[in-house]
Amino acid sequence: xxxxxxxxxxxxxxxxxxxxxxxxxxxxxxxxxxxxxxxxxxxxxxxxxxxxxxxxxxxxxxxxxxxxxxxxxxxxxxxxxxxxxxxxxxxxxxxxxxxxxxxxxxxxxxxxxxxxxxxxxxxxxxxxxxxxxxxxxxxxxxxxxxxxxxxxxxxxxxxxxxxxxxxxxxxxxxxxxxxxxxxxxxxxxxxxxxxxxxxxxxxxxxxxxxxxxxxxxxxxxxxxxxxxxxxxxxxxxxxxxxxxxxxxxxxxxxxxxxxxxxxxxxxxxxxxxxxxxxxxxxxxxxxxxxxxxxxxxxxxxxxxxxxxxxxxxxxxxxxxxxxxxxxxxxxxxxxxxxxxxxxxxxxxxxxxxxxxxxxxxxxxxxxxxxxxxxxxxxxxxxxxxx
Amino acid sequence: xxxxxxxxxxxxxxxxxxxxxxxxxxxxxxxxxxxxxxxxxxxxxxxxxxxxxxxxxxxxxxxxxxxxxxxxxxxxxxxxxxxxxxxxxxxxxxxxxxxxxxxxxxxxxxxxxxxxxxxxxxxxxxxxxxxxxxxxxxxxxxxxxxxxxxxxxxxxxxxxxxxxxxxxxxxxxxxxxxxxxxxxxxxxxxxxxxxxxxxxxxxxxxxxxxxxxxxxxxxxxxxxxxxxxxxxxxxxxxxxxxxxxxxxxxxxxxxxxxxxxxxxxxxxxxxxxxxxxxxxxxxxx
Numbered sequence: 001x002x003x004x005x006x007x008x009x010x011x012x013x014x015x016x017x018x019x020x021x022x023x024x025x026x027x028x029x030x031x032x033x034x035x036x037x038x039x040x041x042x043x044x045x046x047x048x049x050x051x052x053x054x055x056x057x058x059x060x061x062x063x064x065x066x067x068x069x070x071x072x073x074x075x076x077x078x079x080x081x082x083x084x085x086x087x088x089x090x091x092x093x094x095x096x097x098x099x100x101x102x103x104x105x106x107x108x109x110x111x112x113x114x115x116x117x118x119x120x121x122x123x124x125x126x127x128x129x130x131x132x133x134x135x136x137x138x139x140x141x142x143x144x145x146x147x148x149x150x151x152x153x154x155x156x157x158x159x160x161x162x163x164x165x166x167x168x169x170x171x172x173x174x175x176x177x178x179x180x181x182x183x184x185x186x187x188x189x190x191x192x193x194x195x196x197x198x199x200x201x202x203x204x205x206x207x208x209x210x211x212x213x214x215x216x217x218x219x220x221x222x223x224x225x226x227x228x229x230x231x232x233x234x235x236x237x238x239x240x241x242x243x244x245x246x247x248x249x250x251x252x253x254x255x256x257x258x259x260x261x262x263x264x265x266x267x268x269x270x271x272x273x274x275x276x277x278x279x280x281x282x283x284x285x286x287x288x289x290x291x292x293x294x295x296x297x298x299x300x301x302x303x304x305x306x307x308x309x310x311x312x313x314x315x316x317x318x319x320x321x322x323x324x325x326x327x328x329x330x331x332x333x334x335x336x337x338x339x340x341x342x343x344x345x346x347x348x349x350x351x352x353x354x355x356x357x358x359x360x361x362x363x364x365x366x367x368x369x370x371x372x373x374x375x376x377x378x379x380x381x382x383x384x385x386x
Numbered sequence: 387x388x389x390x391x392x393x394x395x396x397x398x399x400x401x402x403x404x405x406x407x408x409x410x411x412x413x414x415x416x417x418x419x420x421x422x423x424x425x426x427x428x429x430x431x432x433x434x435x436x437x438x439x440x441x442x443x444x445x446x447x448x449x450x451x452x453x454x455x456x457x458x459x460x461x462x463x464x465x466x467x468x469x470x471x472x473x474x475x476x477x478x479x480x481x482x483x484x485x486x487x488x489x490x491x492x493x494x495x496x497x498x499x500x501x502x503x504x505x506x507x508x509x510x511x512x513x514x515x516x517x518x519x520x521x522x523x524x525x526x527x528x529x530x531x532x533x534x535x536x537x538x539x540x541x542x543x544x545x546x547x548x549x550x551x552x553x554x555x556x557x558x559x560x561x562x563x564x565x566x567x568x569x570x571x572x573x574x575x576x577x578x579x580x581x582x583x584x585x586x587x588x589x590x591x592x593x594x595x596x597x598x599x600x601x602x603x604x605x606x607x608x609x610x611x612x613x614x615x616x617x618x619x620x621x622x623x624x625x626x627x628x629x630x631x632x633x634x635x636x637x638x639x640x641x642x643x644x645x646x647x648x649x650x651x652x653x654x655x656x657x658x659x660x661x662x663x664x665x666x667x668x669x670x671x
Contacts, residue, residue: 106488108568108598108635111495126640143492184489213461213634214487243632247624258566258632259540259595262621263663266645269624270661279624284632317525317545318413347549348527371546372664 001210004047006089007224008206012190015179017172019203022091028072034090035068041093044071046078046085049229051124056080061093083229094204099192100161101125102172104141104180106187113141113180115151115173119160121192147177168201183221184214233303240296242285249278250382252301252310252339254294256319258284264313267375277382280307285314294324295331302337308385311378312343313371321345321353329360340364340381344374388515388560389535389580389587390478390506391454395519398452398476399424400443400467401459402434406482410458410523411435417526419519422450443467443474456512456521457481464508465490472503480521481507481571488634491569498571505571509633511541511563524548524561532557534670535581537574538593539566539600539633543621547593547663554667559587566595566633574604582612589615589670592657596622597636597643605651616657617669620645 003011009019022038024047025031035042042065046058053059058080062068068090078085101121107114118136120128129136137159141147152170161169172193180188187209194204215222227235237244243258251268255261265279272278281304285297301310314324325345332341341364345353357367366381368374397414401407402424415421415435423438423446430441440446443455455471457464457479464483471479472494479498486508498505506513512522517531523541528548536551536558538544544563551558562577564570574592581587590612594601601620608616623645625631627638638644649659658669 106492106568109600109603111492111569113492142496143489144496181489184487186488211488212630213485214489216462217487245626245629245631247626255542257540257542258636259538259543259593259621260546262595262625262631262636263543263546263619265624266621267662282625282629282631315542315546315549317528317542318523347545348525370664372662 001212001215001221001225002049003208003210003221003224004049004226005045005206006047006087008208009203011179011183011208012176012203012206015175017175017190017203018201019206020091020094022089024087024089025072026076026087028069028076031072031088031090032065032069035062035065038090038092042068043091043093044068044075045089045091046075046080047087047089048080048083048085049226050081050083053080058085086228091204094194094202095197096194097197098195100195101128101191102176102193103187103189103191104176104185107140110140112143113177115139115141115155117155117159125191141177146181147174164199165195165201172201183208184211184218185209186211233300237300240293240300242283242293242297242300244297244300245282246304247279247281248306249280250306250308251277251378252280252304252307253313254283254285254297254301254310255313256285256315260313260315264311264371264375267371268311268378271376272379272382275379275383277379280304291327291330294327295334298331298335298337302335302339307339309339309378309381310337310341311374312341313374314345316345316347316349316353318348320349321347322349322356325353325356329356332362340366340385342366342368342374342378342381344368344371388518389577389584390513390560390562391515391519391521393418393420393518395454395521396420396422396450396452397521398422398443398446398450398455400455400457400471402426402439403429403432404458407458408434413526414520417520419521422452443470447474447476452476454478454480454521457483459483461485465494468494468505469497472498472501475501476503478504478506480510480512481505482510482512482522483507484509486567488567488569491567495569495571506562507565507570509567510565510570511544513563514561516558516561522563524563528552529561530557533559533586533588535559535584535587535590536561536593537577537581537590538563539595539635540593540621543593543663547591547619547666550664551591551667551670556667556670559584566635568598568635574600575607578604578607578612582614587614589617591666591670592616592618593663594618594620594648595633595636596620596625596631596638596645597633599643601648602651605648605655605657608652608657609655617660617666618652618657619660619663619666620648620652
């Protein structure tokens with residue numbers, strides 16, 4: 001779960017990391033009031049879950065409250081990469097002497113927390129690591145022991161932090177590590193951490209991503225979830241306990257298991273790409289695939305108007321194909337889809353399952369034996385349907 | 387021979403009285419696995435299919451002399467169960483549980499390394515040495531004994547490929563599901579090394595997916611340290627960046643972990659990469 005900039009920074013503040021004393025607003029009038037209180041230069045920043053806000057005109061500097069209000073008029077309601085800006089953060093302007101990058105993330109390969117920092121902050125870290133890899137310091141933390149003092153000194157020294165700031169930087173490092181570990185973050189990033197003209201360190205922008213699997217023990221953060229950037233269908237699926245991701249192709253896919261679900265998508269693209277045909281979604285129905293779940297998943301897939309064909313690919317291991325077939329038939333009778341459906345059942349009790357499907361004699365229902373055949377038939381069905 | 391498990395493995399099931407644990411423990415016993423008992427805190431002294439149930443792993447290992455444990459407990463209790471297994475001294479712990487927080491897994495992995503315990507998973511279907519033993523949920527029908535080692539991040543995709551291989555008359559030495567989570571106990575490279583050193587494994591099938599760089603590390607290992615031929619498939623060519631495709635680890639992030647990048651690396655290392663998993667049996671011939 002991604003947190004907005006303001007949520008991330010307010011979380012950092014709770015852990016004792018200095019941030020600009022800004023506030024969130026949803027209307028230009030509120031922005032005017034906040035900017036008046038700041039008195040002087042203010043920054044109006046769109047709060048949306050996409051990168052490149054600045055380039056899209058979602059971040060503006062204002063000399064006074066009136067100018068801040070005018071910027072807010074433009075930014076609130078603005079569409080940035082398909083997302084509507086509903087809130088802005090109004091921060092006081094900061095006297096920037098230097099921009100620093102600081103983040104803590106999970107290093108998948110090492111299985112340890114990794115601190116990544118650089119005196120050359122401000123830009124995107126991927127860009128920085130391509131262009132100036134030597135300017136980046138990386139330090140692993142022992143997940144059982146936690147961050148040690150000597151590591152803080154090493155990091156500050158190796159990155160070239162001025163000695164006068166070591167103490168303040170060390171405190172920020174400890175606070176950020178505590179925030180990252182207590183809040184189950186996958187990423188806790190400050191970019192930039194600004195060294196001001198007055199010699200202070202200030203977290204001017206922040207990004208936190210929380211591990212979805214740990215949300216059960218983070219009730220305060222879960223309550224702040226902003227679902228406005230999420231398609232309705234994905235939200236419905238999440239609430240029904242089905243993993244669904246909307247894509248822009250024409251073949252709706254219903255598969256058991258994440259790896260096989262991705263593979264089935266790939267197959268529709270492998271055989272359909274030349275004709276502009278591909279997967280309409282990722283959907284993992286899971287192990288059980290009860291009739292109720294199949295019906296819910298089928299409704300979600302068909303709520304996408306682009307879907308011209310539905311491909312069922314079920315490999316029954318522990319799951320029995322005859323049970324899945326009954327689930328599909330029940331779902332079919334409930335949902336009555338008007339697009340063709342290609343059904344491929346393989347594995348345990350596949351023969352019984354296929355017989356149930358065949359005996360139902362449903363028009364628009366195409367059976368297939370292999371994954372290759374199923375993908376090819378789904379592509380052909382989309383082509384025929386025009 | 388085989389890798390990780392054979393018919394001599396003495397297996398405990400943590401969570402044996404739970405619905406999942408009981409179901410799969412029975413299937414493992416039917417397959418011929420030597421399940422010596424189980425653990426469910428609060429149910430010590432009960433019996434499961436004639437095998438003793440213990441309150442703690444320590445007591446279970448002392449009594450049964452088990453060397454492998456299968457963890458089937460829910461995500462909230464799994465990290466504790468894994469550390470309990472490592473603490474009790476089993477050499478191999480296999481974890482089926484999905485949705486364990488990464489922060490917990492990083493601690494578990496560090497602890498297992500300290501104890502010298504090998505961890506497989508989490509979020510994996512387990513390990514099967516066809517004709518000898520299975521620890522996990524891989525269905526008996528997808529495998530037959532032979533000389534191809536199979537290592538995979540995914541469950542049903544492994545069954546799909548295993549079934550296709552079996553129908554083509556190709557048998558397997560051992561099938562290992564390493565799991566689809568970002569932080570896992572055993573990587574592709576660890577398993578490739580075991581297959582390379584296993585006299586009964588002649589060829590290897592590797593099933594990867596988007597996210598992380600484990601397939602890139604595997605490609606380096608294949609190139610520099612493997613003599614046995616490898617056929618591979620990487621799922622997720624059609625997956626958009628920035629979206630998590632079901633498995634917690636399956637996400638292309640910041641331009642890293644794409645299927646194309648992994649396919650190119652594997653091909654450059656000399657592996658035969660299939661565009662369609664049903665081509666794998668052909669590539670192994």
